[in-house]
Amino acid sequence: MTTALIADDEAHLAQYLKQQLAACWPELEIVSVARNGIEAAEQISAWQPELAFLDIQMPGLNGLEVAQGIEGATRVVFVTAYDDYAVEAFDAAALDYLLKPLKTERLLACVARLKAALGRPPAVDESRLAETLQRLLAPPVQGLARLRFIRAASGDMTHQVAVDEVLFFHADDKYTVVRTAQGEHLIRTTITDLAAQLDPEQFWQVHRSTLINLAHLVGTRRDEMSRLFVRIKGHAQELPVSRAYVHLFKAM
Template identity: 70%
Template sequence: MNTVRALIADDEPHLAQYLKTQLTQLWPELDIVAVVKNGVEAAAQIAALAPDIAFLDIQMPGLSGLEVAQGIEGATRVVFVTAYDEYAVEAFEQAALDYVCKPVKTERLLRTIERVKAALRAAPPEPDGALAATLQRLLQEQQPAPPRLRYVRASQGELMHQIDLAEVLFFHADEKYTVVQTQNAEYLIRTAIIELMPQLDPEQFCQIHRSTLINLAHLAGTRRDEASRLFVRIKNHARELPVSRAYVHLFKAM
């Protein structure tokens, strides 16, 4: 097996260091490429480094481990590190999600390592709608719903505008900024897509790509190209937006 690369995310530095030490002892071939202290950093480093495994603490500032996992593109396998109660652990087992409980015990971590090794030897799985649905359900059951935005303050040149979210066609990441697209104009905000998503009503906005959220009220339809890649069309807007493989399942009925 080629070198396996891993990331650890935990907002408690001593626990992150303990897990790193344990992994180094139990799996010497493992290359730990990053240790981060919150969910936002974890999401950014997973996107940049594409590790084979991400050990994600469930409860982190910025974004929870579940929220980070929900936004992962590619083949990074997630192992949740959790201090949750018995009910949550049962949910992880039913969904066949890898996890270890805090405090991390050597025997349990060894079992997780063997399970992950076996999974990595197998062919990479196709993006699974059931997994995305399970993560969404766990988020709803384990966390109180955050307050939802009704307006967003965004800049256009030197002016700041307050934009009703009903007028937003889509949000799209553009280097350091996120573009807020309405029917008539583009505006800019500094909030990253992954930070913006939990503040939006999931009945109104849908993620279709790591860098794109669309307003479902403005969805006109979908199209597949000759390579079977999926694109969405937005009402009163010429641009088509690509749907990444992780979110194709959301449009199977269309």
């Protein structure tokens, strides 16, 4: 059986899609119905479904951000009410897309496309995928000076951390963790804003929630499922690389 996940914060729309898929694709097994983007990301990681039907507009993480963080082989179908938005995402980052309100003829065509595609290796250009998702998530910010220091408050003390000393940045709930060899600090600046202000030759985004400093990169490793991980000097745990950014390491 082909496995799939549905993610939509509007429960009645998620159930409607599930019912329609059951009618036109009885062999499809829906392993999870996620209520928001964070739950979708967790369930994709846990279940590793072959397909994920992701609503683009969801709380926590939107569908584009969820797609940006997929580490395994799950292929994405975006579900959206915005035609232009969907078309651009589909052109580079998705297997197909569905427009709301769902139409039976369009769903049948989508199912036919999915069945055919599942029998072939993925044809998505990963570099285009990453570039398109980043552009859709946050248009480039112009005119910002490159960051040289990070200011992080701790009680009545404000620490000034040179960016060269940062091993990596990692988004954690409401905060971003600034990790150095000496410890960690918390700031409220988002990964997207940091990426726009840091030198792209020095800092690479490897996941929707992670930016690494290449000066401290030790190496990479693939696990038995071909998922890529990076090893950072001075940090014991490996960091996952999402599928959208694997192409960055092909020349290394």
